[in-house]
Amino acid sequence: MIQTTKLVKTFKNGDVFTPVLRGIDFQAREGEWVAIMGRSGAGKSTLLYQMSLLDDPTEGKVIIDGHDTHTMSASEKMRFRLMKFGFVFQDYALLPELSALENIALPLPMQGLTKGEAYGESIAAMERANLGHRLGNLPSQLSGGEQQRVSIVRAVAHKPKILFADEPTANLDNESAKRIMEIFTELHRGGQTIIMVTHEDQYAKLTQRIVQLDDGKIISEQRS
Amino acid sequence: MPLNVRIGFFLALRALKRASLWTTGLIIFVMVLTFLNLVVVSGILVGLLQGAIDQTRTKFTSDVIVSALNDKKYIENSPNLISLIETLPEVESITPRYREGGILEANYKTRKETDKANTAMAQLVGIDPYKENAVTGIGNDIVEGSFLAPGDYDQVVLGHYLLKQYIPIESPAFSTLENVGIGTKIRMKVGDVTREVTVKGIIRSKVDEIALRAFMVDSQFRSMIGRNDGNVTEISIKLHDGADPIAVREALERSGVDKYAKVQTYEDAQPQFLKDIIATFNMLGNVFSSLGLIVATITIFIVIFINALTRRKFIGILKGIGIDGRAIEFSYVFQSIFYASLGSVVGLGLVYGLLVPFFAAHPIDFPFSDGILVAPVDQTLFRVGLLVFSTVVAGYIPAWMIIRKNTLDSILGRN
Numbered sequence: 001m002i003q004t005t006k007l008v009k010t011f012k013n014g015d016v017f018t019p020v021l022r023g024i025d026f027q028a029r030e031g032e033w034v035a036i037m038g039r040s041g042a043g044k045s046t047l048l049y050q051m052s053l054l055d056d057p058t059e060g061k062v063i064i065d066g067h068d069t070h071t072m073s074a075s076e077k078m079r080f081r082l083m084k085f086g087f088v089f090q091d092y093a094l095l096p097e098l099s100a101l102e103n104i105a106l107p108l109p110m111q112g113l114t115k116g117e118a119y120g121e122s123i124a125a126m127e128r129a130n131l132g133h134r135l136g137n138l139p140s141q142l143s144g145g146e147q148q149r150v151s152i153v154r155a156v157a158h159k160p161k162i163l164f165a166d167e168p169t170a171n172l173d174n175e176s177a178k179r180i181m182e183i184f185t186e187l188h189r190g191g192q193t194i195i196m197v198t199h200e201d202q203y204a205k206l207t208q209r210i211v212q213l214d215d216g217k218i219i220s221e222q223r224s
Numbered sequence: 225m226p227l228n229v230r231i232g233f234f235l236a237l238r239a240l241k242r243a244s245l246w247t248t249g250l251i252i253f254v255m256v257l258t259f260l261n262l263v264v265v266s267g268i269l270v271g272l273l274q275g276a277i278d279q280t281r282t283k284f285t286s287d288v289i290v291s292a293l294n295d296k297k298y299i300e301n302s303p304n305l306i307s308l309i310e311t312l313p314e315v316e317s318i319t320p321r322y323r324e325g326g327i328l329e330a331n332y333k334t335r336k337e338t339d340k341a342n343t344a345m346a347q348l349v350g351i352d353p354y355k356e357n358a359v360t361g362i363g364n365d366i367v368e369g370s371f372l373a374p375g376d377y378d379q380v381v382l383g384h385y386l387l388k389q390y391i392p393i394e395s396p397a398f399s400t401l402e403n404v405g406i407g408t409k410i411r412m413k414v415g416d417v418t419r420e421v422t423v424k425g426i427i428r429s430k431v432d433e434i435a436l437r438a439f440m441v442d443s444q445f446r447s448m449i450g451r452n453d454g455n456v457t458e459i460s461i462k463l464h465d466g467a468d469p470i471a472v473r474e475a476l477e478r479s480g481v482d483k484y485a486k487v488q489t490y491e492d493a494q495p496q497f498l499k500d501i502i503a504t505f506n507m508l509g510n511v512f513s514s515l516g517l518i519v520a521t522i523t524i525f526i527v528i529f530i531n532a533l534t535r536r537k538f539i540g541i542l543k544g545i546g547i548d549g550r551a552i553e554f555s556y557v558f559q560s561i562f563y564a565s566l567g568s569v570v571g572l573g574l575v576y577g578l579l580v581p582f583f584a585a586h587p588i589d590f591p592f593s594d595g596i597l598v599a600p601v602d603q604t605l606f607r608v609g610l611l612v613f614s615t616v617v618a619g620y621i622p623a624w625m626i627i628r629k630n631t632l633d634s635i636l637g638r639n
Contacts, residue, residue: 049632054544054631054632054635055630055632078543078546078548079546081544081545081546082545082546083546087544087545089541089635093541093544093545093635094541095538095541095542096242096538097238097239097241097242097243098238102238106231106234106545106547107545107546107547109227109230109231110227110231110546110547110548111546138242154545
C-alpha cells in the first residue's frame with residue numbers, strides 16, 4: 001500500500017546541511033497498524049511527513065497504491081492528501097474559530113459531499129465517538145482528550161486509505177491516552193491502515209509492527 | 225457558487241464571528257476614517273467654492289440673469305423684455321435693477337480743506353425692495369438698521385465691504401468709508417449728479433456683487449441718473465422649483481433677447497477663474513483622497529498580513545487537511561470586503577445622515593463663502609468602489625504570500 005525507497009531528507013540552513021533521513025526503505029500493507037519509534041531527533045516525524053506528502057524528500061521515492069508521488073505536482077499531492085489520507089497531530093490541529101462539528105465537516109465538501117451530507121456524516125461520526133454532546137463546542141471548550149477525539153473523527157470522517165498519527169497521545173493524561181488508543185484499536189479492527197509515530201512503548205505494543213529509527217536509519221523492525 | 229468561494233466565505237464568517245470585537249471595531253474605525261478622508265476632504269474643498277456659487281445664485285444672479293451687453297449701459301427695450309419674461313411659465317419672480325458706477329463720500333461736512341476726502345468706489349443700484357427681496361432675500365442679510373421700503377426717500381443700504389469697520393484694509397486700490405453707520409449722511413455721486421442720502425441699513429454678504437453695492441429705491445435712482453425710459457441694467461429671474469434654467473435661457477434666446485442683452489444661467493454667469501479654482505480644488509481633493517486611499521491600503525495590508533502571519537499554523541492545517549489555498553485566499557478577501565463595506569456603510573451614514581445636513585445648516589464660515597460639504601452620490605459611490613477594490617487587493621496579497629509557504633513549515637511554525 002505504501003512504500004519508501006532509499007528515502008533521504010536533508011535540511012539546509014545556510015551552508016549547513018543536516019541529514020535527518022539516510023536512505024529509509026519502509027513499507028506498510030493495507031490494513032496494517034505500524035508504530036514508528038525512536039529517540040528524539042531520530043527522524044520519525046520527518047519520515048511520517050515524507051510518507052504523508054506533507055513534505056518533499058531530498059532523494060528517494062514514496063509510492064502509494066502504485067503511484068510514484070515523486071512525479072506529482074503540488075496540487076496533485078494536495079488532492080491525494082485530501083482523498084486518501086487522514087492526519088492526527090500531537091497538538092490536535094483543530095481550527096480554533098470552528099466548532100467541533102465544523103472542524104470535522106469542513107474538508108468533506110472538498111471530497112465531493114454536499115453540505116447536508118457533510119454535516120450528517122460528521123454528526124454521526126461524533127456520536128459514534130461519544131462526542132454527540134459536544135457538536136457546537138469550540139476547541140477551547142473541550143478537554144485535551146476530547147480535542148484529540150475530534151481530531152481523529154475529522155481524520156477518518158472521509159474513510160481515508162491511510163491514517164497518519166504523529167504522537168497522538170503525547171499531550172494527554174493516561175486516561176485520555178488510553179481512550180485514544182482504544183479508538184485506534186477499533187479503527188484498526190475495522191481495517192484502517194494506521195502509521196503512528198510514538199515514543200511510548202505501552203501504546204506501540206498495541207500495533208502489529210514496531211519500526212525503530214535512530215539517526216535517520218531503521219535499526220530494527222519487530223512484530224509486537 | 226464555486227466550492228472554494230463557499231468555503232472561503234464560511235471561513236471568513238467564522239473568523240469574523242470569533243474575532244475580538246475591539247480589533248474588528250478598530251479596523252472598521254480606520255476604514256470609516258479613510259472613507260471620510262476620501263469623501264469629506266475633497267467635499268469640503270469643493271464645498272468651499274460651492275458655498276460661494278450657491279450664495280451668488282441665491283443672493284445675486286438667481287437662476288437666470290439677463291444683463292446689458294458689454295458695450296451698453298442698459299438693456300434696450302427693457303419694459304417689453306420684462307413683460308416677456310413674466311409670461312414664461314417657469315418664472316416665479318423677477319427683480320429688475322438699475323446700476324451705475326459711482327462714488328460715495330463720507331466726511332465732506334467735517335473735513336478741512338487740507339484733509340483727504342473719504343470716498344469709496346461703489347456700484348450704485350436702484351431696486352424695487354419687494355421684488356428684490358422676493359428673488360434674492362437680501363433684506364434678511366441686514367446686520368445694522370433696516371432694509372429699504374418702497375417709499376424711502378434719499379435713503380441707502382450699503383454693502384459691508386464699503387465700510388472700514390467691517391473691512392479694515394489699507395490699500396491704495398481699495399478705499400472704504402470711515403465712521404459711517406446707521407443715520408449717517410453721505411454723498412452719492414453718479415456722473416455729474418450728486419445727492420446726499422442717509423444710511424438706512426448695512427447689508428453683510430460674502431457675495432462681492434452685494435457687498436460692494438449701495439442700494440436705493442429704483443424710482444429715486446432713476447431720477448438721479450435721469451433714466452425715464454424704464455430700461456434697466458440687469459434682471460435676475462427666479463424660477464419655480466424644478467424648472468430648468470437652461471430651458472428658460474433658450475426660450476429667451478429663441479425670442480431674440482440675446483441680440484440686445486446677455487442671457488445667462490447662474491452657471492454661465494460664474495467667472496472663469498471660479499471654474500478654474502473648482503477644477504484645481506477637485507484635483508487637490510483627488511490628491512488628498514489618493515493619499516488617504518494609500519494609507520487605507522497599507523493599513524489593511526498590515527492588518528491582514530499580521531492576521532495571516534499569526535494564523536500561519538492554522539493556514540497550514542487547512543492546507544494539510546486538503547482545503548484549497550484559493551479557498552483560504554477567498555476567506556481573507558471576504559474579510560477585507562467586510563471591513564471596507566462596513567466602514568463605507570458607516571461612513572455613508574455619517575456623511576449623508578450627519579455631515580451633509582449639518583454643514584448645510586451650519587456652513588463653515590470661510591472669509592469669502594459659507595462652506596458646505598459637497599458629496600454627489602455618484603462620486604461617493606465611486607469612492608466606495610475604489611476603497612473596496614483597494615482593500616481587496618491589500619487583503620489578497622498578504623494572504624497569498626502566507627498561503628504559498630510550505631504547508632509543513634506553516635504547521636510546525638518553521639521559517
